[in-house]
Amino acid sequence: MTGATAKAMLLVEPQRFSATSFAIPEVEAGGWLAIEATGVSGSDVQIWQGTNRFMRYPLIPGHEIVGRIASVVDEAFNIPIGTRVVVESTIRCGACRRCLSGLHSCAFRKPINAYGRLPSTEPPSLWGGFAEFLYLDPGARLHPISDNIQAPVATFTHALADGFTWTVETPALRAEDSVLILGPGPRGLAALIAAKEAGAGWVGISGLTEDSDRLTLAKELGADMVVDARKADVAGSVADSLGARPEVVLDVTRDDPDAIHTALDLVRSGGTVVIASIKGVRAVNQLFSDIIVLKELNVRGAFGASSAGYHWAAQHLEKDPRLDKLVSHEFPLDEAERAIEAAAGLLGHEELIAVAVTF
Ligand SMILES: [Zn+2]
Structure with a gap:
């Protein structure tokens, strides 16, 4: 990955995106994911609007990420390069008080150790799904997902994992x-x-x-x-x-x-x-x-989903054909702002179910 760059839509401040390129640096641990699709959630809308007062800008939004493992350091994650995976939204350091208590809101990085919510000033900058590549922190949790599922549909794994965690587990x-x-x-x-x-x-x-x-x-x-x-x-x-x-x-x-x-x-x-x-x-x-x-x-x-929720969601997605029609609107990366406006209902509500950015 040395010398490569990643295009990203950087949210410089609420309601102001900037098309940016980031150099992909050499990392000592973890790896890199080539993003295929990122779903747009209600919390992305709030981060764009500036109504989530815990956020710090600039940041690359997008936490419902699906992609293929592009490179890893020292066989991290034990999953072959090229495998399509869903990346859990929250990252776990495994050592802070919250992680040790089984919570999903790890406090190792501020404001919260989660994709789409970390400022790009935090190295190595690529923490969001509105970019071509994502840094796979060693504390990231990955779930392989079938190549038979369209990438935008696979982004729905995230919502399903939350739905399972919040209505069944919690x-x-x-x-x-x-x-x-x-x-x-x-x-x-x-x-x-x-x-x-x-x-x-x-x-x-x-x-x-x-x-x-x-x-x-x-x-x-x-x-x-x-x-x-x-x-x-x-x-x-x-x-x-x-x-x-x-x-x-x-x-x-x-x-x-x-x-x-x-x-x-x-x-x-x-x-x-x-x-x-x-x-x-x-x-x-x-x-x-x-x-x-x-x-x-x-x-x-309830914040975020459990790994058991993701496991259930990834399995359920493969056997429920009804989910194919849940992603109603797709946008390319450079139209990320329109994607968020669509998810917010600002482009009209007709046939709006779920929205994804695709690569
Ligand atoms: Zn932690």
Whole structure:
């Protein structure tokens, strides 16, 4: 790789991309990945908007990465060069207190040791999926994925891994449990798929009018209830469909602090609320914590996916042909900003499911 360069779309500051080239340096450990596709998530939209106040710029966004191993140092990762892999979004140093506690938010690098979230001032700069090459840190976790899957479709492994972690692992979902998902974006749809596969008895999902294509797809994917929260009362719709309150409520809305109220109100007493979305600079107003006490709720914050979640997702992707249509929009690298605008719904919402940058 010596002497090679990588084109990248660098987010210099919120809402200002710059097409840049980085020299690919010699590294002492880890390796390099030739990126094939990178999915665009709601958190990428927030980083672009500047509403995630923990981020430091400049950075190369993109954490839903699929590519082929281009080079490694000393047979790192024990996977042959040329193998197509999904790279877990978060990097684990394995030695910090968070890693030793089994959390996914390693604090070895700031603000967080994760792809698409590290500033490019951190050597060797190439930490994001909106670039031709990615540095494979020795703490990166790779999952081989079949060549038969189109690269953009393979980026959905990331959402599926999150969906599995947040609806099955985190709340310790049991067969026949009921799950309400707030937000029908890629992670909401992935959570629906994972919950159904895990044997959930009922899965409902709520969205807004602009999510109509996603809600239609949710129905096709087996949702027992879909509701447009602009047109119908979510609580009433859940009561009509389920006849009870759900054991688990997952918040994967984007920029919606009110979803916390909905989740706490609608979950069953003794149930679990999983909050997996960043509210950025927006506070949850008028939150009275007594509801958590009096309903004896389990409230969990969730960041990133477990390796078991990725393992499940990579296997599931190969056997579920319904996932082929989940990536609705693809853009080349130099149109990364349009890709983010598309994911944000700023280019129109028609037939919007999930977005990827392809190489
Ligand atoms: Zn760590």
